[in-house]
Amino acid sequence: MTYNWNLEPFSEAERAHGAVLAKELRLAPVVGCLLVRRGITSIEEAKHFFRPKLEDLHDPFLMKDMDKAVARLNRAVGRKEKIMIYGDYDVDGTTAVTLVYKYLRATGCSEHQLDYYIPDRYDEGYGISYRGIDLAHSRGTKLIIVLDCGIKAVEKVAYAKSLGIDFIICDHHNPDDMLPDAVAVLDAKRTDNTYPYEHLSGCGVGFKFMQAYARSNNLPESKLLPLLDLVAVSIASDIVPIMGENRILAYYGLRQLNKRPSLGLQAIINVCGLRNKKIDISDIVFKIGPRINASGRMMNGRKAVELLLSQDAIEAQSRxxxxxxxxxxxxxxxxxxxxxAIDILGELSDVNKKILVIYHPKWHKGVIGIVASRMTERYSRPTIVMTKSGDFISGSARSVGGFDIYKAIEHCKDLLVNFGGHPFASGLTLKEENLEVFRKMITDYAEETVVPETLVPQIDVDAEIDIREVNYKLLDNLKRMGPFGPDNAKPVFVSRNLTDSGGSRVVGKASEHLKVDVAVPANDRQVINGIAFNQAEQCDKVKNGYFCLCYTIEENEFNGNKSLQLLVRDIKEGQEPN
Known part of the structure; x- marks a missing residue:
């Protein structure tokens, strides 16, 4: 695959500010510039960035309706009313439910008073369901705390209210013009938002709610800190920005996950092969999160909550x-x-269109989001994958940089039963008779709004550096910039006019990977090692002259030994320097 390397050189101002930061904080020069590019321009800001502090978390009562939410929860707890904690079936929802349930139990609520509910992906679909409300009513529930969904559930909240059930909504998705008539709606994406940070995960909103509840009752917030491992898992899995408040939550959540995770998360860590290894955001994204998600995809998300609530190691292992x-x-x-899906696209000749819309009535609803991601990656196009779900068609959408898939779906909202999500990932439900009209409308929208450059695979490069700048000091500086994620991505570098030391070769069981050994100029003995996964076909570029690498810098661990390594994203032919 041919990639465009997007590189914007540092400006003179960025270099000047970066030099000051690098000198004062004893950083590699390029790291000073990287901080400035990420909006960190003062020594004080850099210190806060490198050493996040829990005391820098925002006051939870700055969030609109937080006072109302806490007052209603206090009343429910005081009167020993039945409380249902309701959450979405994905990682964010199940971790949020677990966090709120655990904290309320730890601070005095009895098991009889608390209940939790995860809707069935197939029978109930996304968000608040009438079945869940009816079950709550049959059990005498007076308050439902809903997490990671509910911001658009106007009719369902009204129905619950008619049954004498109050709602507190803790969500982080975009609302419609009308908010549900809940006791409180905690969502920093409200148009009348008063909270300083808009990008919390659903579990993060639940954490802030419990933080406020603790302060209003003089309860120890120290009992909240062990639950930050759940918040870190939600932040990584829901792909929210890892700057601002999320950076603090992720930083301390990863610390908890590595030092003393809950029994449920420890059991997942063990089965992932991560025991005794330092866990980072990518481990959550690719190993821990998918296993928690598998519960909601293949059976019911309640199973994930049961695991995360486990109080016995053997029980956790079995779950x-x-x-x-x-x-x-x-x-x-x-x-x-x-x-x-690839076969269907071949038959439809849709690959040349600016958006891919693929439908099959018998596909498993639990994997269409994953398939949409794979198709987006394969074809570099926004993709919507849909299947039949009960009386409706359910779809999952993923996008590429520069195209807001949520806005595209919102453009077709008059054809939809329901929709929601983010610029890069959204979901939708529609009636079967509207399928072809929807396909045409969203295809026309994409044809008008998607610019051709968007459809070419892109790699955003942070800086071009001389290969001689790659050393352990730089690696150590880069480690301090983590945890990495959206808005604080792991820095990507480009180095040009490189030569092979003689050791580069194809490796792997199927000879699919390329080991790159880069000769360091002016030092015949120094070699920097790299690995280019699934790029064996690039070997000739490395062996036959000068080449350029696009890469991140990693610490490789093998047989207990650690070494610096380039993780190669792409390779291009290069010219000999003048």
Whole structure:
């Protein structure tokens, strides 16, 4: 695949500010510039960035309706009313439910008073369901705390109110013009938002709610800190920005995850092969999160909550084995559906269109989001994958940089039963008779709004550096910039006019990877090692003259030994310097 390397050189002002930061904080010069590019321009800001502090978290009562939410929860707890904690079936929702349930139990609520509910992806669909409300009513529930969904559930909240059930909504998705008539709506994306940070995960909103509840009752917030491992898992899995308040939450959440995770998360860590290894955001994204998600995709998300609430190691191990088996089933299903989607595209000749809309009535609803991601990556186009779900068609959408898939779907809202999500990932539900009209409308929208450059695979490069700048000091500086994620991505570098030391070669069981050994100029003995996964076909570029690398800098661990390594994203032919 041919990539465009997007590189904007540092301005003179960025270099000047960066030089000051680098000198004062004893950083590699390029790291000073990287901080400035990310909006960190003073010594004080840099210190806060490198050493996040929990005391820098915002006052939770700055959030609109927080006082109302706490007052209603206090009344429910004081009167011993039945409380249902309701959450979405994905990682963000299940971790949020677990966090709120755990904290309320730890601070005095009895098991009889608390209940939790995760809707069935297939029978109930996304968000608040009438079935869940009816179950709450049958159990005498007076208050439902809903997490990671509910911001658009106007009719369902009204229905619950008619049954004498109050709602507190904790969400982080974009609202419609009308908010549900809940006791409180905690969502920093409200148009009348008063909270300083808009990008909390659903679990993050639940954390702020519990923080406010603790302060209003003089409860120890120290009992909240062990739950930050759940917040870190939600932040990584829901792909929210890792700057501002999320950076603090992720930083301390990763610390908890590495030092003393809950029994449920420890069991997942063990089955992932991450025991005794330092866990980072990418480990959550690719190993921990998918296993938690597999519960909601293949059976019911409640199983994930049961695991995360486990208080016995043997019980946690048994529950994890079940979820891991679901994950294996999901992987096989995902592979099959992806192959079928590729075949359908070939038949429809849709690959040349600016958006891909693929439908099959018999696909498993639990994997269409994953398949949409794979198709977006393969074809570099926004993709919507849909299947039949009960009486409706359910779809999952993923996008590429520069195209807001949420706005595209919102453009077609008159055809939809429901929709929601983010600029890069959204979901939708529509009636079957509207499928072809929807396909045409969103295709026309994309044809008008997607610029051709968007459809070429892109790699955003942070800086061009001389290969001689790559050393352990730079690696150590880069480690301090983590945790990495959206808005604080791991720095990507380009180095040009490189030569092979003689050791570069194709490796891997199927000879699919390329080991790159870069000769360091003016030092015959120094070699910098790199690995280019699934790029064996690039070997000739490395062996036959000068070449350029696009890469991140990693610490490789093998047999207990650690070494610096380039993780190569792409390779281009290069010219000999003048």
């Amino acid at each position: 994890t084995a079940d979820i891991d088996e679901c994950n294996e089933q999901r992987r096989e299903l995902d592979k099959d559906v992806t192959e079928q």
